[in-house]
Amino acid sequence: MNWIKHKSRSLFFKIFLSFLAIIVLFGLFYMMIFQLFKTSLQKEIIDTSQRAVHDTAERFSNQFSRLQVLMFDIYNQSDLIGFHNQLRHQTGNEVNYLKAREVMLQMRSDIYNPLFFLEDTLIYLQEHDFVLSKSGSGDASYMFNRSYASPTYSYSFWSSYEDRLESFTLLPAETYRINNDLSEKKLMPFVYKQPDNRYEVIALIDIDKAAQSFFGDSNDRALAILDADGSVLYNWGSIRHEQLPLFQAGQEAVLQDGTYYFTETGSDGLTYVSAVPYSHVSSQLSRLTGGLLLIFFLSLGVAVAASYLFSRRLHKPVKQILTTVLNRAPFSSMPEPGSITEYDLIQNRIQELFREKEEIRDRMNKHKSVLTSYSYISQLKSINTDISEWEDFLSDDGSFIVVLYHIRFRMNPAYELPLQTDQAVRHMLEHIHLITAERYPGSHTFQIEKNEIISIFKREEAARLEELLADIRGMLNEERELFLVTIAVSSQVSHSSEFNQAYHQVKGLTAQAPLRDESQLVTKQRALPNTVNLSPSQEKGLLDALQSGSDSRSLQIIDQALETLQRKEAGIAQFRFFADSVASKILSYAEMAQIDKSSVQSLKQWSGRLAECHCLAEYSGVFRQLIEAACALIRKKKDTGEEPLIAMFMNIIHNQYADDLSLDYLSAKLNLSSAYLSVYIKEKTGLNFSDHLLGIRMNKAKELLACTDLTVNEISQRVGYLNITSFNRTFKKAVGMTPGAYRRQHVVQTHASG
Known part of the structure; x- marks a missing residue:
């Protein structure tokens, strides 16, 4: 017990116990977070499956609504009605079969639209035993028994198909043999037939493709579509009708026989049931649990081992130091320096104390006088209190001036630098320091950034400062083939606390300096050009030149703009801003022209070299390389007739028509000016x-009014109008009637034709 009590008071025990307490605390916190995360993850997986079946039901409902509109339009085509009437009242050559051809041509454009997921659309003129399809017309017996053959939907089925009360009827999906057994597909017939009429439209839906698009292709999920009577119209995967559970009112998810079933009733009256095996949920949780527990125990083991080693590491040097001090061991027996700075300092100080003790002892043995002993004791107690010159300068209350030397190394100099750039800056620093210290001993010169040198002069030294800086500028200008230096001088600063303000002032002055092929001295601010962008006409000319792949015209426009900036004496920072802006426009157009990413990346490397330009000739040279490379790629890509800018514009408004679109938004997205984009689209x-x-918004609004039960307010928001009054006014002006009147007219026409 005494041993345990003694150890519990040691530094090692207390450090190690503290580490263990922290580890246990974090372990408990981790387990609590893990349980909460596991529960929320399981709920999220189930909610995700429920949302998936809800989205599937909504997509199928919208698809069936679109097909109803399509079939209604086909059914009421004037050519089809005229052709049917001729068959009924005329014979032989009197029948104009060109009308049937027009009907088939119209059907093909709809059938080949991938959004409808149609294999074919058949118009069955039952009275004449005649069928129109995308591939032609023919005898009904041949069409239903050979072209589209199914044991369930044979010729006998369709010839005896009776009128229903409903105009639209969705029949269960079956496997069809298409074109004399050349292929098989599962198709779902969707029939539109008005009572007391002798022809009908049969849309054969490629239901597997539609389900794969709306529900997703997954091996561990299944989908079933049931009609209002509970009969299965279609199933995807391993789900069977007899396996489906009974859902209570308001119940959307049921766990039965190790499978989660999710249900959703669409706006079309059909019921959509999704089946997800519970193993799909549990396997994700098991993998997560196993992985996290493994990580937890590994982390726990590593933490305990690291705590023990770190505690030993902290305790061992303390123990050695105490042993040395208590035993009064000589400095030669001190432990080797470790990796902890504070302990090393203590060890070094103890070594110095032992060394000085031995030296004093030796001297006292040689010189027994009290005075000598007192002198050595004074040496032992002496403390070094030297303060650097910079600290002296900062403690001075006098005002001072800051001079900044901003160094810019030339791109591709005429001959190689004798030193690396960092070494060259250090040599420049030493040279400037020698010149300034010789004339102004109270000045201070030091390097503040990798390409910036600072000199600080007191107020009384500033009288002849311009003469000194002019000499330094002349010296630096002799090496302008290698580098250019901008020397900026601040105004007088009254206190050292304002040094940061003075530094930012001279930084701003270097950015305002004109772009010249020489080192220069800047002492005050100057007026800069208000704008450094391309004018609208220059921007249009540049984009037209890029579109045509003309590198000479493109470069001429950019050179003219650069010369204008040079003539207006724009600042260095303004030249850099202009170059980055123009390069961004060139890269944006290259991306709009659908040039491959590797080629665009090579253009970005050229544009990146603009940061190395420090004179007009260098800017012009880099732009020449960039323009020639971009135009070569655009000319190579110009084998397609589609305008990339218009294609991107149409894609944006067709996909984002419900958003708050504006010309300013599009111009920012396409990196063009609003005025130019407006003229370009119109042209x-x-x-x-x-x-x-x-x-686009009005066409979508008419479709939603005709095919959905959404309120006018909901439709207005879906097509991008937050104010229903504005929507009503715009719709009436565009269509000629209000949204409500349009919906009522469509309903009346539908019932009248039915």
Whole structure:
């Protein structure tokens, strides 16, 4: 017990116990977070599956609504009605079969639209035993028994198909043999037939492709579509009708026989059931649990081992130092220096004390006088209190001036530098320091950044400062083939606390310096050009030149703009801003032209070299390389007739019509000015931006009014109008009637035709 009590008071025991307490605390916190995370993750997996079946139901409902509109339009085509009437009242050559051809041509454009997921659309004129399809027309018996053959939906089925109360009927999906057994597909017939009429439209939906698009392709999930009577219209995966559980009112998820079932009733009245094996959920949790527990125990073991080793490491040098001090061992027996700075300092100080003790002892043995002993004792107690010159300068209350030397090494100098750039800056620092210290001993010169040198002069030294800086400028200008230096001088600063303000002042002066092929001295601020961008006409000319792949015209425009900036004496920072802006426009157009990423990356490397330009000739040279490379790639890509800018514009407004789109937003996204983009769209398409956006929004609004039960307010928000009054006014102006009147008219027409 005494041993334990003694050890518990040691530094090692207390450090190690503290580490263990922290480890246990973090372990408990980790376990609590893990349990919460595991529970929330399981709920999130189930919610994700429920959202998946909800999204699937919504997509299928919208798809069936679109097909209803399509079938209604086909059914009421004037050519089809005229052709049917001719078959009924005329014979032989009197029948104009060109009308049937027009019907088939119209059907093909819809069938080949991938958004409809149609294998074919058949128009069955039952009275004449005649069928129109995408591939032609023919006898109904041949069409249903050979071209699209199914044991369930044979010729006998369709010839005896009776009128239903509903205009649209969705039949269960079956496997069809297509074109004399050349292929097989699972198709779902969707029939539109009005009562007391002798022809019908049969849309054969490629239901597997639609399910793969709407539900996703997954081996561990299944989907079933049930009609209002509970009969299975289609199943995807291993789900069977007899396996489906009974869902209570309001119940959306059921766990039965190791499988989660999720249900959703669509707006079309169909029920969509998704089956996800519980093993799919549990396997994700098991993998997560196993992985996290393994990481936890490994972390725990590493933490305990590291705590023990670190505690020993902290305790061991303390123990050695105490042993040395208590035993009064000579400095030669001190332990080797370790990796802890504070302990090394203590050891070094103890060594110095032992060394000085031995020296004093030796001297006292030789000189027994009290005076000598007192002198040595005074030496032992002496403390070094030297203060650097810089600290002296900062403690001085006098005002001072800051001079900044900003060094810019030339790109591709005429001959190689004799030293590396950092060595060259150090040599320059030494040279400037010698010159300034010789004339002004109270000045201070030091390097503050890798390409910046600072000199600080007191107020009384500033009288002849311009003469000194002019001499330094002349000396630096002799090496302008290698580097250019901008020397900036601050105003007088009254206190050392304002040094940061003075430094930012001279930094700003170097950015305002004009772009010249020589070192220069800047002592005050100057007026700069208000704008350094391309003018609208220059921007249009540049983009037209890039579009045509003309490198000479593109370079001429950029050279003219650079010369204008030079003539206006724009600052160095303004030249850099202009170069980056123009390079960004060139890269943006290259990306819009759909040039491959590796080629665009090579262009970015050229544009990156603009940061190394320090004179007009260098800017012009880099732009020449960038323009020639970009135009070569654009000319190579110019084998397609589609305008990349218009294609990108149409893609944005067709996909984001419900957002708060504006010409300013599009111009920023396409890196163009609003004025130029507006003129370009009008020139290439014949319509301006607002007309395009209005047309897309109104077409979508009419589709939602005709095919959904959404309120007018909901439809207005879906097509991008937050204010229903504005939507009503715009819709009436575009269509000629209010949204409500349009919906009522569509309903009346549908019932009248039915």
